[in-house]
Structures are given as structure tokens and as C-alpha cells.
Amino acid sequence: LQQHREDELRTLLDELHPADLAELLEELEDEQRAAVVQLMSGPTAAEAIAELELEEQAAIVTALPPEKAKAILDEMSADDAADLFAELEPEDAGSLLQLMTQEDATDVRELMTFPEDTAGGIMTTEFVAIGAQRTAADAIDELRRAAPSAETAYYVYVVDEQGRLVGVLSLRELIVAQPDAEIRSIMRTNVVSVHVNDDQEEVARTVQKYNLLAVPVVDDQDVLRGIVTVDDVIDVLEEEATEDIFRAGGVSDAEQQLDLEGPIWPAIRARLPWLLGLLFLSLVSGKVIEGFTPLMDRVTALAIFITTMAGGAGNAATQALTVVVRGLATGEMERDQVGRVVWREARIGIVIGAICGLVLGVTAMVWNHSPWIGLIVGLSIAINLMLAKAAGSLVPVIIQRLGLDPAVASGPFIATITDTTSMLVYFSIAALILGAVL
Amino acid sequence: LQQHREDELRTLLDELHPADLAELLEELEDEQRAAVVQLMSGPTAAEAIAELELEEQAAIVTALPPEKAKAILDEMSADDAADLFAELEPEDAGSLLQLMTQEDATDVRELMTFPEDTAGGIMTTEFVAIGAQRTAADAIDELRRAAPSAETAYYVYVVDEQGRLVGVLSLRELIVAQPDAEIRSIMRTNVVSVHVNDDQEEVARTVQKYNLLAVPVVDDQDVLRGIVTVDDVIDVLEEEATEDIFRAGGVSDAEQQLDLEGPIWPAIRARLPWLLGLLFLSLVSGKVIEGFTPLMDRVTALAIFITTMAGGAGNAATQALTVVVRGLATGEMERDQVGRVVWREARIGIVIGAICGLVLGVTAMVWNHSPWIGLIVGLSIAINLMLAKAAGSLVPVIIQRLGLDPAVASGPFIATITDTTSMLVYFSIAALILGAVL
Incomplete structure (x- = not known):
């Protein structure tokens, strides 16, 4: 019976939206949380946990058995994982990084080098890039293979041999294009991009101004390093609005990070x-x-x-x-x-x-x-x-x-x-x- | 020579991003504005004008010759046009509505019936909907035919015979799916939606919570009436933040609408x-x-x-x-x-x-x-x-x-x-x- 109800719960949990699961997790006590997360599938748990406050994320991930933690971290997007690792104690971060695949761990380590309030700090390395000499059909195949998450799939970026950003195509343009059309001939070349060191507020204002769903982030050599998606931009704008409101009320920025029920x-x-x-x-x-x-x-x-x-x-x-x-x-x-x-x-x-x-x-x-x-x-x-x-x-x-x-x-x-x-x-x-x- | 330079200017204008064109228009005097808008193609002008303050939009559109105004209005999305018409004098609005196609005019009239700070007031009627018995390939064909604007193309909504919302598919899911797969079998059925009468802030919080690129808007009968896209959500959140900041400083909401250089x-x-x-x-x-x-x-x-x-x-x-x-x-x-x-x-x-x-x-x-x-x-x-x-x-x-x-x-x-x-x-x-x- 117990087993049967657990299966039911498992099904129910996978049907809920990760954002609702995150709310549910917030209501639970620490032990219950670990138990509930254990019941979720890796992808669901990864998405739900990424919605929580970083402090709570850290508490959950360190409380889980290593194999479950690995399953979740493997599914987490690199930018969410980097934020989480920055919150962990160095020894916990070290042992968890060891669990991850070599490639993911490298991505996370790289992202952790950027200050958290810059384009580099909020970007994700999950993006789809393709060469200008390929075709529209190739790009769609590439998208199928990569099967990126919803927010990162909207644009296909066009790069040259050095990885420099030279153009962009939206999914809509790809679908409307002739399958054998060369990317070079259908891509837009006046790409709006930001620099890895740009302040996050500047990035948000750029996305807002040009009504983008994501903005590419390039380095000094114009090499495409990542993208910042619109959902993160919304969070940045909200964070900046709170910061301005707090300052206007004579409250330090520091308090923004505080748990309202935590110590005084x-x-x-x-x-x-x-x-x-x-x-x-x-x-x-x-x-x-x-x-x-x-x-x-x-x-x-x-x-x-x-x-x-x-x-x-x-x-x-x-x-x-x-x-x-x-x-x-x-x-x-x-x-x-x-x-x-x-x-x-x-x-x-x-x-x-x-x-x-x-x-x-x-x-x-x-x-x-x-x-x-x-x-x-x-x-x-x-x-x-x-x-x-x-x-x-x-x-x-x-x-x-x-x-x-x-x-x-x-x-x-x-x-x-x-x-x-x-x-x-x-x-x-x-x-x-x-x-x-x- | 004059003609030659005009052609050059025309090419230059069509290469600029609409958001940048809007900034350019803001800097110009009234007569220059009309002249520059005349040089833009219909779609470019429609997008650039939609980025301006409503007051400025109204001034430009009423100053244009009817055929140019028609070309621009035909290219404007229904929600932008409805906002613009609400700003116009009744007689101007009436004569401009007459210029539009029957279908567009009906859309605009319908949108104008919703209060401007509700889901109905900020939604657009440009969306792609399809029946559950069709296939993934049909949906992609439908997208090709409709060729919607960038922000509205990301989701395909699934409706029944009465137009009631029953499911949703992202473009990514469509591309990854087998072309002959029945929509019913691949769509997600737990669709997050909002009601036409929901407050715009509630709509924005929903999009933010579930990391959506657009949210469907339904009426009392669950019939899909429109969608609110994430770029409009960003503007709503910004507007609400300004409102809160103004109230905190003892400044009335009314002032938010004011031109900083206008009368005191x-x-x-x-x-x-x-x-x-x-x-x-x-x-x-x-x-x-x-x-x-x-x-x-x-x-x-x-x-x-x-x-x-x-x-x-x-x-x-x-x-x-x-x-x-x-x-x-x-x-x-x-x-x-x-x-x-x-x-x-x-x-x-x-x-x-x-x-x-x-x-x-x-x-x-x-x-x-x-x-x-x-x-x-x-x-x-x-x-x-x-x-x-x-x-x-x-x-x-x-x-x-x-x-x-x-x-x-x-x-x-x-x-x-x-x-x-x-x-x-x-x-x-x-x-x-x-x-x-x-």
C-alpha cells in the first residue's frame, strides 16, 4: 500500500508545474523536502529546485544522497548550477562538482568566474549555434539534436570558425525558410548583443528595448559565450526595482537578500x-x-x-x-x-x-x-x-x-x-x- | 541627387532596428517626423511607431496622408492599434478605422472594449491555434501561412470546435515531434492561462512565475481570445514598479503618464x-x-x-x-x-x-x-x-x-x-x- 501511494505521489509530482512544486517545497520542513525531492524525476527536481532561493537550494542538494544530487545537477542548466555552487561551502561544491560530467563541470566553473551582477554572471551556456555555410534544414536538425530547454530554443546563432557571432535566426524564420536555403542568405546580420562584463541592468534594458526573447553575450573577441534569456531578465528588472525601492526608503541593498523570518x-x-x-x-x-x-x-x-x-x-x-x-x-x-x-x-x-x-x-x-x-x-x-x-x-x-x-x-x-x-x-x-x- | 539621397536614406531606415528608429523619431520635430515616417516601409514604420508614447503615436498617425496611415495600421499588431485608437479623438479614430480592413477593424474594436489594465487590454489577437486532431506537420504549415511576428510565434495553442483552449505546444516541441504525430498525443494539457478580466499585474506575475514567453487569455467559456506576450509583461512590471515607487514617494500615479518636459x-x-x-x-x-x-x-x-x-x-x-x-x-x-x-x-x-x-x-x-x-x-x-x-x-x-x-x-x-x-x-x-x- 505504502509503495502504491508512493507511485501515485510520484505521478502527481511529475504532473505539477516546476514553479508550483517549488512553492510546495517552500512550505515543507527540511526532512520532508528531501523525501519529496527523492520522489521527483531528475528533470522535474532540477527545474523545481532552480526556482527556490539559493540558500534553500544549497540546503536541499547537500542533504540528498550523492546519486540523486548528481541526477539533479546533470539536468540543471549551467547558469542555475553556477549560482547554486556559488552558494555552497567550498568543500561541498568541490565534491558535487566531481559528481558532474567533465563538460558540465567545466561550464559551471567558467560561469562562476563572472561577477554575479554582469551579463556573464546571469547568462547560460545552453544555446544553439551553427555555421553560416550550413542550411536551414541543418539548423532544424541541430535544434532537434540539442533539444534545448524552452527558453533557450528560440534563436539559432550563427558563428564563424573562431566562434565569433556573425548572425542570428529566429525559430520562426527557420520554419518559414526553404529547407535548403543557406544560413548565410537568410540570417540577420545586425545582431543586438551584450558584452560579458556588461552590468545586468544594462542587459535587461537592452532585451526590453529590442523586445528580445534572449540576447547573445560575447567577449572581447566577439566570440559567443552564452545567452541571457528573457525570464532571467524579468528577475533582474524585479531585483533592480526592489533595490531602487529599498534605497528610496533608506534601506540597504543587503536587506534584499534577507529571509523575512530569519534572525533580526x-x-x-x-x-x-x-x-x-x-x-x-x-x-x-x-x-x-x-x-x-x-x-x-x-x-x-x-x-x-x-x-x-x-x-x-x-x-x-x-x-x-x-x-x-x-x-x-x-x-x-x-x-x-x-x-x-x-x-x-x-x-x-x-x-x-x-x-x-x-x-x-x-x-x-x-x-x-x-x-x-x-x-x-x-x-x-x-x-x-x-x-x-x-x-x-x-x-x-x-x-x-x-x-x-x-x-x-x-x-x-x-x-x-x-x-x-x-x-x-x-x-x-x-x-x-x-x-x-x- | 535629392532623389538619390532619399533612396539612400530609405535603405538606411529599413536597416535600423525599429527600437532605434523610435528613439530617432523622438528626437525629431513634428514636420521632420512625418517626412521620415513617409520614407519608411509600412512594416518598419508600424513597429517603430508602436515603440513611441501613445500621445506621439497619435500625433504622427493623424499627420500622415490617409494611404500611408492605412499602410502602417495594416501592419500594426491589433493590440498596439487598439491602444493607439484609444488615444485618438473619436472622429480621427472613426475615419482611420474605416481605412482598415474589415477584419482588422473588428479585432481592434473588440480589444478596445477591455479596460486597459486587464489581460484583455494588453493581449494581442495574433496567435496561432489548431485543432487537436491535426498533425505536427499541419501545425508547422499553419505557422508558415500565418507567419506571425516574432513574439507571438513561440507557442501553438490547441482548441476544440468551440474555440476552447485544450492544450499547448511550443515551437521547440513541434520541431522535435514526428511530422505525422497527432497534436492530441503530443500537446501539453495542463495549460497555464489567465482570464480576460484578470488584472495586468496578476498576468505579469503568472508569466514571471512559470517562465513563459506568452500566456493565453480565455473568457468565461474558456474560449481562447488572445495572448499576452513576454515583452508586454516586462512593460507591465516596469509600470507597476514605477507606480509603487511613486506612491512610496508620495507622488500620485497620475504623474507617471506625464511628459517631463510638458506643462507643469x-x-x-x-x-x-x-x-x-x-x-x-x-x-x-x-x-x-x-x-x-x-x-x-x-x-x-x-x-x-x-x-x-x-x-x-x-x-x-x-x-x-x-x-x-x-x-x-x-x-x-x-x-x-x-x-x-x-x-x-x-x-x-x-x-x-x-x-x-x-x-x-x-x-x-x-x-x-x-x-x-x-x-x-x-x-x-x-x-x-x-x-x-x-x-x-x-x-x-x-x-x-x-x-x-x-x-x-x-x-x-x-x-x-x-x-x-x-x-x-x-x-x-x-x-x-x-x-x-x-
Whole structure:
């Protein structure tokens, strides 16, 4: 009976989609996982495991008996295997590499030499290449023989004797072509390609721009080394979006890799320096306030609007920053447009500042029964929001000009900076107006 | 000579990639654009124009002579044409639809009935479908006849007599199969599909999860109505990421559609309500400060740490919020995990609060030569950061439970909320400690 149910389970597992199996594996305890993976066929297990987090992949593969681990690794694509090996302890990686066929192991070792956020780091070496003197029928035969996985089968790349990329043919073009047509005569020669050392975000933007299903990766000699498929590009874009969102929220990239249910210490290490740094930076605005304590001794009501002043400037700056940083990240905003964009934000700031200043000024006047407080608050809000919009758009541009990623200018950072300027503006205006009145 | 150079330009234009042509068109003035488009062949122009912003597409198509517009529209895929028509003035759309073939016009009209952010709104009706009783060779012939565009050719869908989706075959599987094999015997029957009314983000997540190159879209009767291709999925994911980033920065979705060089009024209308609302919300923290003015009259030094207190809490809350909102958006954080995640953030808050409280407390003590100010600042920072972490993680969860998108909880919003709690905590502690001392 037990055996019978195991067979049933085996059939069921092989019918499920690897992505669903991966979700199932995530829900299971460690021992159950190994047992379930044992029941899967090699190809199914390889695909399902490749969908998991690298940490979980490593845990499963090291827990399996060597022959099952070998069966799975043999079926895994070289890029997935390379990522997994990079996660393993060196001794585990060494013994598992020994299990693999010589050819696969060489591929994996080669892929592991590329930094993980480059084209080389995310490419796979599974691709179909053919010489330009062959025919369309030859290419289809080659595809049949190689029987590559779904994502890698869409293009056939054309290479010369040195392995240099000279053309490309899509499967569709191959099917439509006459079987005896020479590849040279039907291939496209203006091939969009990327370099092994290109940043993964650049690779993703190329695939996105040209609507490709895969992009060939070449080295300095133009030799075809691998391809990056669109499913990996989607993951890269998602990863980069998360990175930008985290940075905008003042969270270190490091936390992106964290297990939300894992220990809290890595999260604390990632966030504490930021928070402490910003707290100390905020003491500068405290220093400004301190300089005006004699004035506040006389008019305590000034303290009431400190948070409104600092908060409003911070929010206005964050809005401008968000629009500019995202525009730069997606490439929607070109380098030669930044001047116009900053000028645009400055004009938006003037209008928004004038309106908010008027509304808040009247509110403060009514609240405090004092036209002078109203004037101080209104004028300060107006000037602070203008400055905040200009600063919010200018800071990321300056950071980019310095050769850094504009995304490091986060909302919390810019808000802490504008705290100081807003206090300086607010109390200076208060001193001027109250000095004339009192 | 003029004619000769025009021919040269024509050849050059047809050699460029449509995506590059689109970039070229973006750089040109309106009259030049129409002239350049006139020189392109119909298919090239259709692909290049489809890459532009909808507003620019509409401007070009309406400026062209009818016969050229017809040539381009005939070559455009139905989903691109439907998007373009939705952008046109009704009378322009009507006269252009008349130019198209009956069949194409029907497709476009049908596609225009679906909301633009659903599967129906982003799908194309260009797909290859075949009956289950046909053979692999038939399917390949069908592909040859249809000669679909690159993105839509990768899968052949299998339908029954009522047009209901019953299976799928990839081009790779077709090539590997015996030519006389019956489709029924080689097709995959567990087809991943989406419904015409599914939200575009859900569609994108499905394609991403199952690593698909296209996903079939079915209606209530399971009838195959179209497919969504992976290049459109990438654009959807990018659009959704921008939306989340904008919301996190307190910028309305509306601004996403804006031309960065266009008029400033739409941007002002999109941002002003947010900013003004937050300014009024911040008056609540001003009200708290007002309640403690008698205390500040005696100890003006308390005002020095208002921005540090409010800013620190805002930053700590924004960090927690960012991690939780992104986790919920990417589906990395499941609904049943939120309790654990909030508890995790609370613990992080306790540790970070204790450390920052200690450091800032000592700093304040040294700065003001007063152990009491040091105690007040240290204790308040500690409690405020703890509360901020808990609030930052709890607020998006509550918003999601209310059935809203957690991304509406932006950094500026949460920072304005924590302004009030931080003032309440700070001055209450000050009143308690100074009441005992003074």
C-alpha cells in the first residue's frame, strides 16, 4: 500500500508545474523536502529546485544522497548550477562538482568566474549555434539534436570558425525558410548583443528595448559565450526595482537578500548605520534651532510649527526626488534633459510653495490670533517648499554627475537635509519679522 | 541627387532596428517626423511607431496622408492599434478605422472594449491555434501561412470546435515531434492561462512565475481570445514598479503618464492635494507641541531636539514600511506571514531603539550639560524608534486587510503620522521627568 501511494505521489509530482512544486517545497520542513525531492524525476527536481532561493537550494542538494544530487545537477542548466555552487561551502561544491560530467563541470566553473551582477554572471551556456555555410534544414536538425530547454530554443546563432557571432535566426524564420536555403542568405546580420562584463541592468534594458526573447553575450573577441534569456531578465528588472525601492526608503541593498523570518541581526546591521547617521545629521537642524533659542524664549508659539515646516519640506523634496530618480533609472530622462527637469521642478515648487504658503499662513494666523505668526509661517512654507523641490531634483542629478547611482539619494536622507534648511529659513524669517515688530 | 539621397536614406531606415528608429523619431520635430515616417516601409514604420508614447503615436498617425496611415495600421499588431485608437479623438479614430480592413477593424474594436489594465487590454489577437486532431506537420504549415511576428510565434495553442483552449505546444516541441504525430498525443494539457478580466499585474506575475514567453487569455467559456506576450509583461512590471515607487514617494500615479518636459499644471494638480493634506495632518503634531508650550517656556532646550525626534521616527518607520510594502507587492511575503513580520520589525525596533536612544541620550547630555535632557532625549528616541518600526510594518498590513493596495501608505504619510506620536512621547516624557526634577 505504502509503495502504491508512493507511485501515485510520484505521478502527481511529475504532473505539477516546476514553479508550483517549488512553492510546495517552500512550505515543507527540511526532512520532508528531501523525501519529496527523492520522489521527483531528475528533470522535474532540477527545474523545481532552480526556482527556490539559493540558500534553500544549497540546503536541499547537500542533504540528498550523492546519486540523486548528481541526477539533479546533470539536468540543471549551467547558469542555475553556477549560482547554486556559488552558494555552497567550498568543500561541498568541490565534491558535487566531481559528481558532474567533465563538460558540465567545466561550464559551471567558467560561469562562476563572472561577477554575479554582469551579463556573464546571469547568462547560460545552453544555446544553439551553427555555421553560416550550413542550411536551414541543418539548423532544424541541430535544434532537434540539442533539444534545448524552452527558453533557450528560440534563436539559432550563427558563428564563424573562431566562434565569433556573425548572425542570428529566429525559430520562426527557420520554419518559414526553404529547407535548403543557406544560413548565410537568410540570417540577420545586425545582431543586438551584450558584452560579458556588461552590468545586468544594462542587459535587461537592452532585451526590453529590442523586445528580445534572449540576447547573445560575447567577449572581447566577439566570440559567443552564452545567452541571457528573457525570464532571467524579468528577475533582474524585479531585483533592480526592489533595490531602487529599498534605497528610496533608506534601506540597504543587503536587506534584499534577507529571509523575512530569519534572525533580526542582519537587518539591524543593515539599518542601524543609516538611522544613526541620519540622527546625527538631524542634530545640525537642532543646532540651528539652538541658535534661535533666545527668540523662542520670547515667542514660544514658534515651536508649534517646527514639525509642519520640516515635514512639509521633507515631503515636497521626496516627491521631486522620486520623480527624478525613477526617470534616471528607467532611462526615460536623458542626461541632456536634466537641466530642463530641474527647472521644471523649481517652477512647480514656486506655484506649490505659493499656494501652500498662503493656505498655511492664513491657518496659522487664525490659530494663533497673530498676523505676524501667519506671515512668518506662510512665507517660510512658501520658500521652504520651493527650495525643497529644487533640492529634491538637484541632489540626484549631482550624485549622478559624481558617477554614483542617483538612487542612493533616499527620501529619509533628503528629508534630513531639508530639516536643516527649513529651520534656517523659518527662524531667520521669524527673527527678521519679529525683530521689526517686537 | 535629392532623389538619390532619399533612396539612400530609405535603405538606411529599413536597416535600423525599429527600437532605434523610435528613439530617432523622438528626437525629431513634428514636420521632420512625418517626412521620415513617409520614407519608411509600412512594416518598419508600424513597429517603430508602436515603440513611441501613445500621445506621439497619435500625433504622427493623424499627420500622415490617409494611404500611408492605412499602410502602417495594416501592419500594426491589433493590440498596439487598439491602444493607439484609444488615444485618438473619436472622429480621427472613426475615419482611420474605416481605412482598415474589415477584419482588422473588428479585432481592434473588440480589444478596445477591455479596460486597459486587464489581460484583455494588453493581449494581442495574433496567435496561432489548431485543432487537436491535426498533425505536427499541419501545425508547422499553419505557422508558415500565418507567419506571425516574432513574439507571438513561440507557442501553438490547441482548441476544440468551440474555440476552447485544450492544450499547448511550443515551437521547440513541434520541431522535435514526428511530422505525422497527432497534436492530441503530443500537446501539453495542463495549460497555464489567465482570464480576460484578470488584472495586468496578476498576468505579469503568472508569466514571471512559470517562465513563459506568452500566456493565453480565455473568457468565461474558456474560449481562447488572445495572448499576452513576454515583452508586454516586462512593460507591465516596469509600470507597476514605477507606480509603487511613486506612491512610496508620495507622488500620485497620475504623474507617471506625464511628459517631463510638458506643462507643469498636471504635476501640480497631482502633487498639491497630497502636500496640503500632509501639511494639515502635521498641524496635529503642532497641536501636541502647543499643549506643552508652558513646559517649553521653562525649558527652551527641549525645542532643539524636535526635528531629531520627529525625523528619526519618520526614517525608522519608512524603513520598516518599505520592506513590508515591497514584500507584499512582489508576493514574497504571504498573508499568513504578516504577523511574524510585524513581530520581527517590533523586535528590530527594540534593539535599534535601545542603541540609538543610548547614543543620542549621551550626546544630548554632553551637548546640554544636563543629565535630565540626556535622559529625556535617550528615552524618547528609544521609545519612538520602537513605535515607528511597529507602526511602519503594521500600517501597510492594516491597509491591505481593508482591501486597499498597501502601496498607498507612503513614506511621507507615515512620517507625518509618526511626527505626532513622537511629539506626544517626547513631551510626555519631558513633562514626567522635569516635573519630578523642577
